[in-house]
Structure formats: C-alpha cells, structure tokens
Amino acid sequence: MGIQGLLPTLKSIMHPRHAQEYAGKRAAIDTYSWLHKAVLSCSRDLCHGRHNDKYIDYCMRRVQMLRYYGVQPVLVFDGGSLPMKSDQEIKRARSRKENLERALEYERLGNHSAAYECYQRAVDITPAIAFRLIQVLRQENVQYVVAPYEADAQLVFLALNRHVDFVITEDSDLIVYGCPQIFFKMDKHGQGVGFQISDITANKDIDLSDFTKQMILEMCIMSGCDYLPSLPGIGVKRSHGLIKRFRTYQKALKHLEAKGVLIDPQYEQGFHRAILTFRHHRVYDPVKKEMVHLTGVPSELDTNLDFLGPHLPQTTATAIARGEVDPTTFESFQDFSSSGRLVADSNATVQNGVSNKKVGFSAKKNLPAINSSRTHQHHRSGSRPCFQLSDLKAALVSFLISWGLVCILLACNPQVESLV
DNA sequence: GGCTAGTACTCAA
DNA sequence: GTACTAGCC
Numbered sequence: 001m002g003i004q005g006l007l008p009t010l011k012s013i014m015h016p017r018h019a020q021e022y023a024g025k026r027a028a029i030d031t032y033s034w035l036h037k038a039v040l041s042c043s044r045d046l047c048h049g050r051h052n053d054k055y056i057d058y059c060m061r062r063v064q065m066l067r068y069y070g071v072q073p074v075l076v077f078d079g080g081s082l083p084m085k086s087d088q089e090i091k092r093a094r095s096r097k098e099n100l101e102r103a104l105e106y107e108r109l110g111n112h113s114a115a116y117e118c119y120q121r122a123v124d125i126t127p128a129i130a131f132r133l134i135q136v137l138r139q140e141n142v143q144y145v146v147a148p149y150e151a152d153a154q155l156v157f158l159a160l161n162r163h164v165d166f167v168i169t170e171d172s173d174l175i176v177y178g179c180p181q182i183f184f185k186m187d188k189h190g191q192g193v194g195f196q197i198s199d200i201t202a203n204k205d206i207d208l209s210d211f212t213k214q215m216i217l218e219m220c221i222m223s224g225c226d227y228l229p230s231l232p233g234i235g236v237k238r239s240h241g242l243i244k245r246f247r248t249y250q251k252a253l254k255h256l257e258a259k260g261v262l263i264d265p266q267y268e269q270g271f272h273r274a275i276l277t278f279r280h281h282r283v284y285d286p287v288k289k290e291m292v293h294l295t296g297v298p299s300e301l302d303t304n305l306d307f308l309g310p311h312l313p314q315t316t317a318t319a320i321a322r323g324e325v326d327p328t329t330f331e332s333f334q335d336f337s338s339s340g341r342l343v344a345d346s347n348a349t350v351q352n353g354v355s356n357k358k359v360g361f362s363a364k365k366n367l368p369a370i371n372s373s374r375t376h377q378h379h380r381s382g383s384r385p386c387f388q389l390s391d392l393k394a395a396l397v398s399f400l401i402s403w404g405l406v407c408i409l410l411a412c413n414p415q416v417e418s419l420v
Numbered sequence: 421g422g423c424t425a426g427t428a429c430t431c432a433a
Numbered sequence: 434g435t436a437c438t439a440g441c442c
Contacts, residue, residue: 003436005423033430033434041431058431120431170430170434185435233442235423 002172003220005236007184010067010175010195012204017183019190022166023070027183028158030151030169031075031144034059035133042115047100054135059284063142065190074164075137075144077130078151079327080321082309084227084277096122102106127326131333134323145286146323149309152177153281153294160294163286168192175293177278178213203219206240217278218249218271227274231256231263239384282308284321291317 007014028370031182038058045052056289059075081089103118130146155167156177167174174182175195186192200216201209208216222239224230230239242252249271257263280293291312295304312320319325325332372388 004435007435030434036434037430039431040429043431133424152424172434230423237422253427 001226003176003223003236005223005226006172006175006220007203008241009236010200010203013199013202014184014193014195017192017194018069019066019071019183019186019192020069020185021194025165026072026074026163027066028074028155028164028167030167030174031059031077031130031133032125032151033170033190034062035129039123039125039129040120043119044103044257045120046123046129051132055129056136058139059133060136062186062188063137063140065188069190073142073168074158075133075142076151076158077134077144077146077323079147079149079154081328082149082277082307082308083305084273088226093124096124115195127328128333129334130325131323144323145284145321146327148282148284148291148312148317148320148327150281153278154283155179155400157283157285157292157294161285166299173226174337176217176225177281205238207244208240211243215243218252219243221271221274221278222249222252225274228267228270231261231267241377250324267357272303276301276303276305277308280305280308282311284317289318290314 035055038055039046041058042052042054045056063073063075099118099122103115103122104114106115106118134144145154145158152169152171152173155169156174156179158164159167159179159181166183167179168183168186170185175197180197182195184193200211203209211219218243219236219239221228222230222234222242223236224234227366234242239252242255243249246252246255250268253263253268253271279295280297281295282291284290284293291314293308316325316330320327320330323333332389339378
C-alpha cells in the first residue's frame, strides 16, 4: 500500500520527466506495477484460467519503448510474501474471491459490464502469469530477476549497488527503502515524474532539510506502512512533526505517552521490526548469486530476523531469481501444456538446496537472471572488473546491429514512429 | 489543517 | 498501488 500521503507531500521535488532523459541508463522496473494495469485488459480470461497474451503485449510495448529511447530495462518480479504481510494477503484473497463470485453472478444475469468490472477486481497476479512474461523476456533478451521476497527491496538493492541507475515504479515505498533515483508513473509514451533523494532538502510542504535517511524511514513507518499500522490520528504531517522535534521514534513515542496517548506495548517492538524489515530485507545478489540482506546486518544485532522470511539456500535462491521455480511453492515451472495452460509439476521441487533433476527451465537454461558479464560491465564501484577489448567489440557490433534494425523498422513500420 | 474512509482509476476495442 | 474528496475531530 506504500505510505499514504507521502508522494503528495513531496510534490515540490517531483519533476515531470520523459524516458528519453534517461537515455544510456539502466532501469530496474517494478514489474508488478505494470502487470497490475496490464491484466485489466484480459482479466476475464485470466480469472477463468485461460491464457491471453494481452498483458504480455502491454509489458513488451513498454520494454520496447524504453529501449527505443536508449534505456536498458531490467524487469524485477515479486517473490514470496513475508509473514508480516500475511493478514493483508488473506484480506486481498478474500476480496478477489468475492469479486469473482459477483462477476459470475452478473454474467449469469447478463450484465456483462458489471461482470467485467468485478473480473478486474478479482484477477490475481500469480507466479504463473509472471512466468509467461519471463518466457517472452528470455526470447527477447530482456534482463530480469525474480526477488526472493518483495520486489521493492530488490529494486533498491540493484540501484544502491549500481547494477541499475534508477527505478521505475508507482510505489512510494521505494523512497522508504532509500532508493536514490526513481521514475514514478511512467505512461506508455514515456512520460512520468522523476524523484531524486538528493533534492529532498529542497522540499517545500514538509521541511526535510535536516532529516537523515534514518529519520525519513522512521517518519514513514510512524505514519503507517505495510509492516505497521499507524497510531490513530497519525499521518505523514504529524509523524514528520514528531520526528523533526524528537529526532528518534523512541523519544517521539515517550513524548506521546507522557501526553497520555495509550500505546500498545507491542507497538514499539513492531516499530523496531519494521525498521529492520526496510533496512535488511532479503534480496538476491546477481553477482554473488546468493541471497543477501539489502544492507549488511550489524554483528551486534542479536535480534532474531525470522520475520524477514527464511534464508534460502543458494541453489533455491538462484532458481527463483531466474524464474525457474515458483517463489511461493518452490515448484518448477514447466512449459505450457498442449491445452495452453501453465502447469507446475508438483514432483519437481527444490528443497533445502537439493535440486530435483526436473528443476530448471529447459529452454535457454544458461541465460542468467541478470547476465553477470553484462552486470559487471555496468559496475561503477571500486569492484568494477576491467573492461575487456572483446566486450567493446561485442558492444560496438550489437550497437550497429541495433541501429540498423531501428532504421529498417522506421522505414517499414509506421507503428514504431508512433512511439516517438 | 490533518486524518480517515470511501470511491474511482489503471486497459483498450 | 495511486489520486481525490466528503466528513469528522
């Protein structure tokens, strides 16, 4: 759900941007935010378990648009859900079920437009739906990675470690996770609004000039987030005022208690957990090819981190990241059966790092989730490997081929022109 | 003024 | 996931 009311309070530092302004850069994409809209055009079929490519077309058009403007996309998918979010998941599942029942009823009564609306609310973005898109990404040589848990944390990991230059999303949580550069609300033409953490000191609505990263995090959690509901009557403005005055959430809570506000004893512990969840979320490191924390866990931290979700063995984490196994069931994804429906083979599971023979997607098996050689090329940190001459040649050849293709397409296909 | 809760919206023929 | 807004404190 993100942080309610956060984006409007940061309006003064949100600037209209176009995808072409990010030419030459690499973007990590919150694919869920695309899929969420993309499935609307074919929700009825998806609710009935029938395949419909429209949502794939939606995503691929955006991929092509970004590539056209010189932006290299890396699509990031959500993985398993966290125990802390299970209540929310149950509520959403119940709401989808109710909407599906309503849709079927409206359809029986012949009210197709009402049924259609309910189908849109009933459609669930399953790992199988994501997997269909991943198959196309593989064919089109588009880089992707499936996060072990929340995509948000994975997106920020890629940005903080310079695997990408910025993130494309609709979700305000990216700011809470500390993402340095975000492109919000990008439409099909490539228009959206840009956000840079370095501008935060210039914000007008709420003064964040002396706020540290930690204070922004605490302000956001206090105003209510996915991992902790806010105290009654506390939104962004009041939590900002409290953190500005008291600097830490502990002191702010003490002040509220002194004023007679009743605070559940569990609340402070929940606050601490929420902080740790944002800071140390489990993500996949495409270079180390293993699960790591978004930011390193200090050795003195003796808290049990089980609420971050279990640590998965390297083979499992890699199979998930590559989209070879379902991140929620660990079952292997199989190709489509003759009926055109996606089936997961229940006999092919990865458990405790011991992979069954069947695990692994047969086609283009050796294509990594994020091609590590490419990833290395784009490293700008101290650990950046040497840039090889063969890489330069390959890059030059692929650049010339790409531009040749663009020119041919422009000459033959008026649809490409419409992207401009 | 700020928060809450409700509604509407995202696609695209 | 978002934005907008009526109604409440």
